[in-house]
Amino acid sequence: MKIIALEEHFVPRQVCEAWEATAKIQDFTVSMNGNQYARQLEDLEDIRIQAMNDAGIDVQVLSLPSPGVQNFKPGDSISVARDFNDILTDAIAKRPDRFDGFATLPVPSPIAAAKELQRAVQKLGLKGALLNGRVHERNMDHSDFNPIYEAAEALHVPLYIHPQLPPSGVRDAYYSGIGPIADIMLSMGAIGWHYETGIQLLRMVLTGVFDRYPNLQVIVGHWGEVVLFYLDRIAQLNHAGLKLERPIADYFKQNVYYTPSGIFSQHYFSRTIEIVGVQRMMFSQDWPYQSCGENGARTFLEQASISQAEQEAIAHGNWERLVSGILRNTDTETGGSGKL
Template identity: 55%
Template sequence: MKIIGLEEHFVTRGVVDAWCALEPEWQDLSLTPSTRGDSARRLADFGDERLAAMAKAGLDVQVLSLSTPGVQNLIPADAVALQTATNDTLAEAIRARPDRFQGLATLATPRPAAAAAELERAVTELGLNGAMLFGRTRDRNMDEPEFWPIYEAAAALKAPLHLHPQSPPAAVRGAYYSGYGPRVDAALATHGIGWHYDSGVQVLRLILSGVFDRFPDLQVIVGHWGEMVLFYLDRIDSLNELAELRRPVSDYFRTNIFLAPSGILSRRYLRWATEVAGVDRILFSTDYPFVAPPPGGARAFLAEAGLSDADRLKIASGNWDRLCASIRR
């Protein structure tokens, strides 16, 4: 059983330098774990340590992507320069180990036209399998019309976009995630729950904006079992008529959105995702290096999940292979 992980991260020195040079207002809370300690070292490595971690977890292939918040908080000129450099670095790492690595492109969303053009280059020239996006570009949500050229390009290429969490805006952190001390505040605003509410809202904004009605071929990957939204779709469907959508919100989760665990190896969440969206909409991911599965965790999770052999293979790699096969190179 080949297992492919869809949310496996890296950083480059150039991106780290650009993050550190940002005004504090635009520095993401992930800056510290991405630039210090063991996680920073692992993010920068494409060699033995990463391969050893994959073997330990039972993962055969990593689909590499730049860690949060990508280049989306940078000034436009820096973002454009770094998207090219980062994607070239990623393509080089994949060429060195094509049996172990695939990739999702970095996009300079501060300049949407340049991002759309880079997505086409990344897919058709570099061989990448889509792109990683984050829910906001500084203070602008990614459903705003200025960003729709990116979705148009992705739909035309049939290249999936992975929508990844980023830290909630400072005002939201102050209102909802503060008061317990710096460490607890930061954890509550990120991996505790803040990341997932923030990203879930961005998924809903994409649907409610009509992006999928305008680009029905667009496919978006959402980690952490749907970023909270999956568990409230019966309630959320009350927005359908108000938003004048062509279909119920829940329907887009069965036609335009793929789900992945992002290292949350929960059989309960898997059963719920399968029931709500269907096994054909589920991918696999470990969220390297921020989540450390137990030895053999990826393989054991799928083997012990109560799935048929056919469904197990779909989640392990078959659904991703099918999605990549449809990309227009």
Template identity: 50%
Template sequence: MPSRYRVIALEEHMVTPEVVAAWRNLPPRLRDLALTPSTQGESGRLLSEIDDERIMAMDAAGIDMQVLSLTAPGLQNLEPADAVALQGDVNDRLADAVRTRPDRFQAFATLATPAPEAAAAELDRAVNQLGLHGAMIFGRTRERHLDDPEFSPLLEAAAALGAPLYLHPQSPPRTVRKAYYGGLGAPLDSALATHGVGWHYDCGIELLRLIVSGVFDRLPNLQVIVGHWGELMLFFLDRIDTNLTAVAGLERPVSDYLRTNVFVTPSGILSEKYLRWTIETIGIERILFAADYPFVPLSGPVRTFLRAGAPEPADQAAIGSANWERLLTRIGR
């Protein structure tokens, strides 16, 4: 095993001025809580830069390559026509960034899920013409879940292409935020509903819905990636298996689908405890790396964390890049 392996980070974000304008033009009831960190302050500034400053941050953390993607909330709260108009432009820009620095960047496509047929066609273009590696998506399109039959064309296209879908958190619906995360004061309400815990429950539920609705039974080749060490699901798997598998009429226990159809990343949460738990729960071959740039400042070099949490050099290399590179070989171009 080589002493030095590549580190490829998969949840590394960017934004375009046109997307920011579309988000701001939405009525307040449709705006995602991610609008502020994705457009303002230091994170908003860094998201718009795909150049030397980003590469310097990568070098400081020991990250060889970022897989770029449009940041939250993506295009999923937009009107269908607006989302379709933006998806091609964003993907062309992502492809340009990769062509400019192919040694440092890869990319996930952005998809207009409010128009599922158009999103499926764009995924095919992004993979086969632009050379992108799947797509970054979000669980709900306004109030519709990804397991809704309306989104079957997109999921079927991803499965047929062998292109992974990275399922990213988004803010819970307004009614859920009011019922479960409200009443503590605006700053704390927002934090509780997003990076505190709400994002992760929301994304974990979307992943669980994909499984229990039978999506992976219908599309066994579909591969999904989730961050934040499995969006809380891994830590409740025994009970989920016991209480949901039979009721859902699944062919296998819920946990089996995590080991065959789901990859997990840390999203910048460099916890040795969580890494060891994830290895024990779903296996080293199902773990990829992600830093969640620019939202999570890394406390030290990635390889130091991997050595501490996964002492075997082969395991460090697998998480660092080998598992991702193996997944890419499944994409049919």
């Protein structure tokens, strides 16, 4: 069974240096990625390939993790994103049997981001992009980002919505005063990242992003970043005068795909199948932050109470189907509005 993992991270040294020199807000993930995980994140040979082999993963879809380029000045974000995408493309070309990739986009400059998405997909061959949430005070549903969603829909590529730290005011209000280490952990992988990302996805639904771009497809990890499991409660907003074109649950079932991102819980797995069905699920490990363990990817799928065909769909089939329709016409240009 071929297994393709979608939330697997790569940080070349140049990006680490740019983070340290250019990022304008404190982000604990910069120091974490530059110290604890630096070797694994930069490596594309022995360490990474051995980890993939151990876990039973055939292909990693590489991406730049949080904080990405969300907090850079617009000009800096453009240069760092282009450099990363070029480096990523070279890495894939050396091992196309083991690597694929999501582009990084200069989202602080949305029109430039739309153009970079087109370049990354049509000229570099990348399979969409990974976005690390909001940009400063602008949430992902802000109209400034419409050119990005318009371009992704036109190119038929997915956008992976990845966590980043909650805003500093939220961290101070909700994730502080417990203990030095606990405060940081609470605002990150324990829960803060997931509330933050789930709210970004929910805002996109509630403000009509998927009504404006009905064929836009996004992917979220961690079994839907909390909000998927609260759809029954969230459905109260169907009566809030939002004038959406579909019931709220339909957007989660028709415009979103879900991965585990290292939370290898059969209970969550079964619940996700119950809510959205096997056809909306794919695999991710969240390397190097999480590990499946020895042959863990295959074991996790095989232990699930699903058929062999359903295992294959989650392991690779749904991803291959999703990216099979990517628009590769390199003669198409992106205009100033972000239209293709």
